[in-house]
Amino acid sequence: MKVRELMTPNPIRLAMNDSLGDAAKLLISYQVDGAAIVDGKAKVMGIITKTDLVKAFQNGVGPYTILEELPKRRIKTIHQDTSVKDVCDLEMEILPVVDDKMCLVGMLTRTDVRDRLIEKSQQEIGLLNSILKSTNNGVIIVDEQGVIVRMNPSALRILDLEQHTVVGFPANVVVPNLMLDEIIQTGAEKKNEKLKFKDKTLICDKVPLYKEGKIQGGVLIFRDSSEYQSIIDELDTVQRLSKKLDAVIECSYDGIYITDGQANTLRINKSYESITGLKREEMLGRNMVELEREGYVSKSATLIVLKERKTTTIEQEFKTGRRVLVTGTPIFDDRSEITMVVTNVRDVTSLVKLQEQLKENQELTQKYFTEIEEMRLQIIGDQDIIAKDEKMINTLRLAKRVAKVDTTVLILGETGVGKEEVAKFIHKNSKRKDKAFVKVNCGAIPKSLMESELFGYEKGAFTGANREGKMGLFEVADGGTLFLDEIGELPMEMQVRLLRTLQEQEITRVGSTKPLKIDVRILAATNRDLKEMVDAKAFRQDLYYRLNVVPLNILPLRERGMDVFPLIQHFLSTLNEKYGWDKSFSRDAVDCLCEYNWPGNVRELKNIVERAIVMSDNSVIASSDLPKTVMCNDGENIIVSGSEIIPLKSAIENIEKQLIDSAFQKYKSVRRAAKALGIDPSTFVRKRQKYD
Structure with missing residues (x-):
């Protein structure tokens, strides 16, 4: 201290x-x-x-x-x-x-x-009392007169005496057979002396107590020999069980390796030698730290278990070159201290081969994915177009091919699929990319202004005209690309002038008789069926064929499902960056968005993502934050009506068939339909085959 x-x-x-x-x-x-x-x-x-x-x-x-x-x-x-x-x-x-x-x-x-010092003395006295009370050995203490001053509970139990009948009385009167006065008289210490008391044989140790060279008393420590016999019998039982356990360990198909709580090797069975190729005499008695350092094992599960205090499974390689799967398990005592670590070793050569093959396949898959991604980037090369779906990538591949020539392209697709973005993509990949890209929405220009907007006019051509005249959009786009969006809305009389312009590559301003040569590449787009319009005499057939040199069909978003999630991520990232937010969609919200039919296509997706981000107060947007039209529907309620009484089994089968048919018609996918019904895809296919 x-x-x-x-x-x-x-x-x-x-x-x-x-x-x-x-x-x-x-x-x-x-x-x-x-x-x-x-x-x-x-x-x-x-x-x-x-x-x-x-x-x-x-x-x-x-x-x-x-x-x-x-x-x-x-x-x-x-x-x-x-x-x-x-x-x-x-x-x-x-x-x-x-x-x-x-x-x-x-x-x-x-x-x-x-x-x-007083406190320490009291602690030592308390400790001595605790020892005397807890020991199974009997202890009798006498003073220099041979009077008993202390007898612990074990001594009272073994001798069958009471405390009040012994303390303060001479030892040669209370327990004469034990000859305690002999300690005082001779001062000699004796060990393992056998003495009789009543019907018991006691094994005794006699120890004199000295102070300043003089005998101050003595201590007798003894135990009942019959208790030793029970211990010997119990030891024999334990030894027999140990031999049986040894036989079990030795016959185990798995390799078994046992260490103590300090990682010293205690046991190794025959299977361990067979699986690993190591000999037990090389490792018994040695510490795992040393064995790991010398390369007997690549890394020790035992050492990991001792560090982390929990069962651990690792792949281990031995100096023999063999590789196995090992599981180390800690054995705890009553004080939660690790007394042993038992490691099971299993030969997993075939599993290792499969793992290696899987690794090779994964590397090959990654290589293919990287190559495909590089091809995608080479094809797209545009941050404005997000495309992961193979169908969309094929469409863009075709668009990039036709971009190199001045062929007229007719871009077809539903509203909101991204026809304008594809038109810009074609322009950016053409030889005209450094010139103007002019968009004309044919459905947004009034008929009375259509001709002057497209072809321009001379000064004084009509009342209200600009004094200096005005260039038309064809002139503005000279040398570049003119994108005629919603071409199906073009009035019939303007279709005639457009056809002549495409054929002769020249325009005439309103109020002028002098034609002007132009060099413009035409891209047209519509969400209408121009062939039906031609049949209905609503669109000129010759203009249709003039525009439809290379048709480019942009699939709706519902038919290129792989693009939905990348588009969500793109819009989310753009809005977060714009407003300084850090919002994200939950898994269930993403599932709902991916399963939705998207009648408004990419434009609708962008609007819904923006609405959800702006309207939600939380950093993580849940499915409940989405519009009701988009929210997931886990199934449809089908009501069976009618007064006809049919067997319950038939009624249940009818409802099940309706549910399966309705789910497949709605989702167009076995996986999504099965998820909506809450069953496995394999069950869905089996039931569908049953009812079909």
Whole structure:
């Protein structure tokens, strides 16, 4: 025990320029017997006690006298790491405690030492009492007169005596057969002496107690030999069980490796040798740290178990080149300490081969994916088009091919599929990419202004015309690309002029008779069936054939499902960056969006994503934040009506058939239909085949 454990830390202290009066007030205020006097660096310069103050005042020293003026005396200090036993004999009432720099860190008094020694003595007495009470051996203690002063519970039990009939009585009267007076008389120590008491044979140890060279008493420690016999019988039973356990371990098909709680090798069975190719004599008694370092094993499951204190399974390779799967399991005692680690070793050569093959396949898949991704980027090369679906990529591949020539392209597709983006894609990949890309929405321009907007007009061509005249969109797009969106809305009379412009590559402004040569590539788009319009005489056949040189059909979003999630991520990222947010969609919300039919296609998807992000107060957008039209439907309620009574089994089959047919018609996918009905895809297919 160190002084630092007994001292009073951070004691009160006085400065050299404090007065006697200051010292008196401080000692009285804190009710202490003394205080250290320190300099500005906390080094001890002296000590003053209440006794010192009384003597000073008796000698006529005034209360305003500063401490520095008092007679100096030798200061005794003690280091905080000094052993307590080294200060027990010091003549002191109060002693400053210092650190390595001789700075004051505490105060130690004789009272502190005395109280601690008393406390320690009481602890030792308590410990001795606990030992005497808990031991199974009988203990009898006699004084120098041979009178019994202590007999523990085990002694009373073995000898069948009562406490009040033995303590304070002579031992040769209470237990004469044990000859306790012999210890006092001879002072000789005896071991394993067999003595009879009543019907019991006791095995005894006699030990004399000395103090300052004189016998002060003796101790008799004994046990009943019959208890040893039961222990021997139990040991025989344990040995038999151990042999059986050894046989089980040795016959196990799995390899078994056992270490103690310090990773020292205890047992290795025959299967372990066979599986690993190692010999047990190479490893028994050795520590796993050493075996791992020497390369017997690539890494030790035992060491991992001892570190993490839980069952661990790893792949292990031995110096023989063999690879296995091992599982280490800790064995705990009553104090939750690991006493053993049992490691099971299983030959997984075939599994390793499959893993290697799987790894090769994964690497090959990754290689193919990378190549496909590179091809996709080469084809697209445009941040405005998000395409992962193979069908869409094929469409873009075709678009990139026709972009290299000036062929007229007719882009077909439903509203919102991205026809304009494909038109821009064609322009950016053409030789005209550095020239203008002009979009004309044929359905948005009034018929009365259509001709002047497309072809321009001369000054004074009509009332309200610009004095200087105006260039038409064909002239604006000269050298570049003109995108005629919603071409199906073009009035019949304008179709004639457009056809002539395409054929002759020249235009004539309104109010002019002079034609102007133009160099414009035409891209047209519509969501209408132009062939039906031709048949209905609503669209000129010759213009249709002139525009339909290369038709490019953009599939609706519901038919290119692989594009839905990338588009969601793209719109989400764009909006987060725009508004400085960090929002995301939950898994169920993404599932709902991916399963939705998207009649409005990409435009509808973009609007719904933006609406959900803007309207949701949470950072994670759940399916409940989506519009009701988009929310997932786990199944449709089918009501069977009618007054006809049919067998219950038939009614159930009818409803099941309706549900399966309705789900497949709605989702167009076995997986999605099965999910909506809450069954496995295999069950869905089996039931569908049954009813079909």
